[in-house]
Amino acid sequence: MTGGDQDILLDCEAVSCTLATSRGPLALLKDVTFRLGRRTALGIVGESGAGKSMLIKGIMGLTPSDITVAGRIGLDGEDMVAMPEARKRALLGRKVGMVFQNPMTSLNPFVRVGRQIDEASRLHLRLGKAEARARAIALLSQVGIPDPQECYAEYPHRFSGGMKQRIMIATALACEPELLIADEATTALDVTVQKDILDLLQALQGQRRMSMILVTHNLAVVASRTDELLVLYGGRVVEYGPTERVFAAPRHRYTEALLSAVPRMDEPAHTRLRTIPGRPPDPQDRPAGCPFAARCPAAEERCRQEMPGMTLDADGRHGFACFVPVPAPGPGATAARAEATS
């Protein structure tokens, strides 16, 4: 992952999203830096309002017009921020596919399922009608639709939430993207269906050798399904690193609190993160210092004054922005962990 640039698919550097308001600019997302390797799964975790969706919209260039994106978002070496619209449109859907939170609303109710899947492959790959249809039906069967031929000709309202999300996944995969982004893709679904969809996403990521970003407020979702983890709080990255390492030895106080709020990490636990006392700060009155200071049991005076910088651990793969980090376990323990994961 830390290898040559060839292995990096997505390279975000100091990405900020700023909302223009009548009272001046308001930072919704600040200084987000991370890299995503090819064939790697990344989990982005944080409470509601942390800026997860904003980050995804920034990456996709889908931010509303009153929000400016700054920084560098390198997708396969091309900077999405500075890129002309037409080039961006050529990459969206082609190189990056996206699954949204609510399948009830993200499929067009008046357009047949088949056409919604064909759309991208006909647009980007210039496939003919028959070819696109064959591809769409194959995709529908891959995502576990029982009768793909029939589904192809139907309108979406005929299907349940879980089935709709499978259809949505098929649309995102229509051009065989190198990166699949799922923003809270299971949050709106019935509890029993959530695990099926997550398993499907994980399986597809492996089969198709693509990268994946799983965005969620639920740590349990990413526990066994991602290689890397990025924890967002108050519009900032507070901790990142290999998932196993962060789970085994969180260093940021917020991550620690999140983890202790999840009763079991190897299964979807459906536990809201709100079990941490207090609420995250509004973008309007985020403190000057650490955004977590108001809720942090270990907060010191300077936490409130200045923003902690990112501290990297020995091999530079695990970083956290905290003045009073959770003490690291003995070096032996971390090394053993790392060995077990690789």
Next chain:
Amino acid sequence: MTARSQDIKAQDLEAASALPAPATARLRWPRLKGFEWFAFGFVALLIAAAVLVDVIPGLARPNFPYGDFSQPPEWSLNGLLGTDPLGRSILSRVLHGARTTLGIVAVATAIALAIGMTAGMLAGFYRGPVERAVDLYANTMASLPPILVILALIAVVGNSVLTMMLALGILDIGVYARIAKGGVIAQNDRDYVLAARAMGASDARILAREILPNLVPALTAIVPPLVAGLIITEGSLSFLGYGIPPPAPSWGGMIASSTDLLSRFPLLVVGPILAIVLTVYSLNTIGDSLARRLNDRNRNL
């Protein structure tokens, strides 16, 4: 234990709702009431008659003095609605009038729909100055009496079938634009529009492929009543002598030419009036019926 049974239930539901429902459920015509049958039937017949009027066997030419003047209705094809003061078949003239009127109104509606929908969709999508321009046009047209607008236009460019088509079309552009605009605004923030963007779709593609399909039902329901309105306007103009120039038959013109004789031959006016009243009634009924269908479907979606 309850959790378990809930799980099973949810799975069953998932499986059950994924099954295709009876094949025609979506397209099935809702039960039509008697008067709705009449409305659809009448308009279908009228359109058929207007298209085929030249080849109806035995029907006299509209300007051919086929019998005695001002005869009451009798049991024959040409005499079904009686004859006018020149001995022409009123039925033939009503049907030829239908061809003229429906033709003009159809072209006018096509013009209004094409321009109005395009302008309205752009206004709803881009807002800003485009929206203000469209609103200004729609509000201005809505606040002027339609007859005045048309008379002014005729005064400038002269009276012809083409003028009538354009003038009537201009009247409805604003109405269609407003409806299209509202429909687009309601969809701008929908997730499927965002999803289309995430697939790399351009603005034009999103408008045509994602937003337009959702506008069609609402626009379809509003077309029949607006067409009815145009028929009334066209009839009023012809009645005032500014419509299609005689001797071409038109409903309004027929009513106008029989008013002098109304006290002696009241039956003269029945044919064209019946034609206008039944057509307008039927179109409005069809509009209501389509709107009801639309509501039912929206509730099911």
